[in-house]
Amino acid sequence: MISRGQYYLLTVNFTLGTTLFVTINGMIEEAGPDAWMMPLWAGAYGMLAALLWIALLRSSPGKSPVEIAREAWGPAGAIVGVLFLIFFCLIASWTLRNLSDFMNVTIMPKTPPSIFHIMFLLVAGYAVAQGSETVGRLNAVVTPFLAFPFWASLALATAFWDWERLQPAFQDPWAIIRFPSLLGFPFMETFALTMLWPRVKSGTAGALLLGLASAALSISVVVFMVIGLIGPERAARINYPIYTVVQEVELGQVLVNIHSVLTVTLITLIFIKLMVLLYAAFETIGQLFRPASRWPHLLAFTILISASSLTIYENPIQNGILAAAHTFIYDSLHTLLIPVLLLITLKVRRALGGRSRRS
Amino acid sequence: MGRTSRERSLGAMLAGEIRTALGNPPDLVCRTVITDEGRAVQCIYLESLIDKRCIDEFIVDSIRRNAFAEEPATPGDPFMRELPLQALRGTIRDEASRAVVAGQCVLIDEAKERICLVDTFDAPGRQVEEPKTEPTIRGSFEGFTENIRINIGLVRKRIQSRRLRFEKMAIGSRSRTVVMIVWMDGLAPQTLVQEMRRRLAAIRTDSVLESSYIEEYIQGRILSPFPTLLNTERPDKMAAHLLEGKVAVMVDGTPFVLIAPLTFFELFSSAEDYYQRADIATFIRWIRLISFFVAVFAPSLFVAATTFHQELIPTELLISLSAQREGVPMPAFLEVMLMEIVFEIIREAGLRMPRAVGQALSIVGAIVLGQAAVEAGLISAAVVIVVAVTGITNFVVPVYSFGMSQRLLRFTFILLAGFMGLFGVLCGALLLIAHLVSLKSFGVPYMTPFAPAYKADWQDVLVRAPRPWMDPNRLPASIRRLKRH
């Protein structure tokens, strides 16, 4: 059993996950100096989606979505389970590919991407094999080491702060919602966290919502600072603005380039996201097929995901184009449509069952 | 007449059988004492294992005064047992011979048809001395000895409570070593005591010569560099842990006592913390924590910074490092690896050397070797510094076995850093944390009180709060946790 606090931290780090690396310049490109409002709006939407999941999970306590699907649709539920399995694996490979792209562009250009994938997968596999408690506690232990350097470096960077960069503000109020894939990408993927739901002690719903809220808040703070630090013109063009920010941080006159340390601490976020996704996939398998062993399957996942993260997309540009078009639909298919259908069937069944019992 | 002859022959026969059962040892004494009533009492013992004075002054003259005849031994008395002579010959012989080996004195009173086994054990051994492995500046200088009776005394002397419990077991099919479970009744959770009992009972071995034998059997996970049982040779430390509701295991023949459960941060607190002013203790505790990180990560970070992320190093330092490395044949990774290994070798040698030479050799060896290597241009000076620092920080940690595990970790991290730079170190660190949080010692999460978090206990982990500020009756989180379940 993992505690409420740990679940909260998991939610926050999961949501921040790859978002800090991938979406920032997209947001700023869309909305210029006002981009910091986008995550707030998207976060509100994500919380609505979370409310739906909570309703679903509350409807049959102690069960994960996969089990609920089996309860609702019987054998057909297994298909839903498989869908979720594929969903989790795909997100995981997306996450990993983003990581390796980032590393290859920034601090380790020559290292083949698969190395990053495999190493992270093995470590995450080890953590997942130890069970949900380990996942929660690992995250809880890591978080301070992760949050402190990041915010500290942003605070240090404020030496180059300039309010001019945030003006003119509120020019185009609709610009901030002109980025639908943002809804899908960080926020609807948090659906993976619902696989942990049955393992949390109590007050899970609050933790999830609060986590989403604070994640959205911190993303918006980061975007705000990025704009104020390197200006919308550069931030919209640079691929990894967060990297540029930490690159231009100077610790006094001595430590001029601390970006590699900060970068490496930051990719721990990606690791946590990967770990949760792997756990979700592993749980799904466990609930679908009740296997007796753990390691072989995690190894299989390692093989699968390390391969799929190579073939998940051709190149970032192509991915950007397709993601803008399809992420939202694809995510909402899994995280909105299916839950809604499940919920409806459950309610109907309960109603019928209730009547038959009464008669 | 015949009757007496048969019995005499019986007593003699038994004595002879014991002698043959033990293979006619030279130290087996078999003497006949004549009581005032003129009866002959056979008295058999191993003179190497018994208290001579006890035999001569107490046993012999009480036999003379016919004491044994008057008051029969109370059943279940460990010091004097009594067997009817009518019992089966085989069992009698086994009992008697086992008793003799266990340092008891076998009295065969033919007339009264009784056999008495009187405990007169007194093995040679050293007296109470200062603990060698955990010396302190302030605090008691008594350490455990190899004699479990003395050790029990040392503990009882410190905790004069009726609730102090000892439970005796004999482990080892051949050695029959005496092992004691020790706990404070009411403080220690019953589940913990039962678990310890269960694990000890499950041990199947022929001999236990040191408490590490036991440790290997009862520790939670085998493949882990971290100790999940605390071992100490300080009675005061053991007493402190007992009073925290923990369970200790004493093994006869070794001064090292095992204490369970153990959590990660207890490895950083030494007995001395509690004999010093709180602020100083806190400071030293932080020093220990820092030096742990240095000892594990410093060389790997050095390798990562010098071979993968040179931009981390300030320009001037980078220039001078680069100048040092001019003409150094090996890559930095190999340099560090080599120096670390050499350092370990020197340390080990210093350990095994006779004490007189030992320290001199280790220090001089390290310095001279490092110096020479730098002069010869084999190693760059920075590497020597790094290795020296890590080597020193390694000895700061109070628990020796933990120091060893630090070394293992260090080497793995150097490897990772050499292959993947900071990313490798990150992966290693994540793996390490995953391992630590999944580790359990007797059902207690290893990272208590941090994961799971018990904020109330941080006052004795991150700092050593002054005693008046701490609630004397509150047990540590690990024990509270066990009591709840």
Added chain:
Amino acid sequence: MWLLYLGLAPLIVLIAAWLIRRKMYRDTAVFAAISLAGFGLWASVVHDRPIFLNTAISRILMALMPWTAG
């Protein structure tokens, strides 16, 4: 290439065999399914005919679009 066939394939086979020996047939099936999928993708990579998943997804969605609408 050689790594795939000399390293990965034997690994999969070994684990599968081990699972069968331990009489965990359901596990074997699951393991084989997942790892062979991965193996296939790896093979597609090393033979320079990678199957790009996101294009596949978008195609499926495109196919579903009218269907869901209608």
Added chain:
Amino acid sequence: MSRRSFAIAAILALLSPLLASCWDKAEINELALVSMVGLDRNPDNGLLTVWMQIINPASGTAAQKSPGGEQAPVYTYKVSAKSSAETQLLIYKLMPRKMFVHHAKAILMSERTVKRGIRDILNFTELMPDARSSVPLLIADGPLEEVMRTFTPLERNPAESIESRLKLLYEYALLSGRRIEMRDVIERSARRDIAVIPMIAPTPRTGNPNSWQVNAEIDANLNQLEVGGGAVIRDYRMVGRLSDGELVLYNLLNGARGRFVRLVPFRDGHLSVSMNSRGAKKKLEWRNGKPFVRARIRVDISTIAMSEYHPQTMDEIRELERLVERHLAEELTAFLDKTRGKGWDLLRVRSLLRRKAPKLEDLDRAADEAEIGVEIEARITGMGNLSRLYEGTGGER
């Protein structure tokens, strides 16, 4: 147990290829530490010439006693090609070590290059992830070749010498601003705004001396580099230059905070007033449909350098303050009129309008016809160590 060991074996099997090799590895002494970069594009044949000043570690303090004695602190490599990318590769025709640019301290560009426009070069540097653009960008007044081949006395590494000079000039002479780094040029140009960056020129030289001769020469003005003046940059292009005096005024207008000294005409002579600027504020107002920009600049006056006159009474103090305010205001207005005549918007009125009145359709025209009112607020705060000056004939006047 057996399962665990098997898992470990599997992991090792997977790791083994990884352990075989390490990719981004480079020993320190395989790196060429670039300390300064010079860029020049020849307008005639379009060849881009790149100079790289590489730190020579053997001359570092650590290896000072090493055989060979006095060595050059830096070596300058030069390579020419059609494009920046090519130069990056061709440099290895000369350089035996891997180029390492993280510690570059300054980037120099020849005047003619910047006059033609440096957008592509800046794009290239921004594309390179390892090149920090938070590095001061200077423009070489005169042949860049010579600048890149000049040692500096006292601070043996030219790049560091330049860096520290810029810092000192900012604090004590207001002759260089805060926004002189490459990223500032990029950002300002990206929003069609004005940036002013320092210029550097070689001083008269005797032949082509090596570092030993430079360090042996007593006259530190010979054979070295001099920072001075400012280059006005708009749209990635150099459109003009400012003299030292104008540079001070520019920095003053743009809110730089530092010490500087002006001569203020006073009675029949002048006063040398040392001032400390406390930043500038710009406010946009509208006067009958036209934008009016009010620039308020606060300066603290100190009598420390005023060897001609020392105010004694309250009135004299006030008089002095008013005097300084009037004089500075006049100077600034004259400066602004002159530069706006040339079409340089050095007060950055345009960006002010863009921020405060983004609805305007033609920013440039509005910026041109905007009126400007400069207000100075001077206050005597500091003083020297004299409460009254020594009188007597024998003064300069």
